[in-house]
Amino acid sequence: xxxxxxxxxxxxxxxxxxxxxxxxxxxxxxxxxxxxxxxxxxxxxxxxxxxxxxxxxxxxxxxxxxxxxxxxxxxxxxxxxxxxxxxxxxxxxxxxxxxxxxxxxxxxxxxxxxxxxxxxxxxxxxxxxxxxxxxxxxxxxx
Numbered sequence: 494x495x496x497x498x499x500x501x502x503x504x505x506x507x508x509x510x511x512x513x514x515x516x517x518x519x520x521x522x523x524x525x526x527x528x529x530x531x532x533x534x535x536x537x538x539x540x541x542x543x544x545x546x547x548x549x550x551x552x553x554x555x556x557x558x559x560x561x562x563x564x565x566x567x568x569x570x571x572x573x574x575x576x577x578x579x580x581x582x583x584x585x586x587x588x589x590x591x592x593x594x595x596x597x598x599x600x601x602x603x604x605x606x607x608x609x610x611x612x613x614x615x616x617x618x619x620x621x622x623x624x625x626x627x628x629x630x631x632x633x634x635x
Contacts, residue, residue: 517618517627520556520568535594535606536569536584545582554621558619563590565620566597570610582607585626586633597635598626608633 513632531539534555536600545551551573558566564587584607585598596602611629626633 517620517625518558519615519618520558521574522554522556522568522570522614522617532569534567534569536567536586537571541575541582541606543572544605545575554614556617558621560587560621564588566619566628568617568619568626570612570614572609572612574603575607576612577609579611580609581612583610583628584608585633598633600635 514617521573530542531541531555534553536555537545537553542551542553553567553569553571555567558568560566567586569584569586574582575582583598584596586594586596588594592610596606599608610631613629616627616629620627624635626635
């Protein structure tokens with residue numbers, strides 16, 4: 494016999510994204526820039542933003558997760574013409590307290606280097622200790 498609270502718990506667990514159950518921390522995005530010629534977070538170059546310019550939409554969203562010793566991890570997604578129907582360019586950078594930053598995803602540091610990730614911003618989570626970024630069922634090690 495299934496008790497009512499057991500059924501509710503089972504429904505909750507079935508509807509909860511896997512990353513929440515695995516100890517990952519969901520991250521929330523906020524609009525950063527709409528149709529701006531440069532990225533104030535300095536994750537995307539002006540040339541990349543210009544290449545992504547679109548008649549229908551072009552903006553950058555980012556989320557920040559606290560690191561250690563005043564550092565932070567910034568996930569940034571560039572929406573625009575570089576997107577497909579379901580994915581957009583994404584980068585993860587580690588910013589030190591002094592403002593210097595290192596690109597972690599993708600590890601190759603050059604213009605027009607990025608990972609394509611889903612556009613569903615509710616489905617992102619990060620585990621800083623395990624060095625994993627999860628997005629819509631995909632996992633990126635950094």
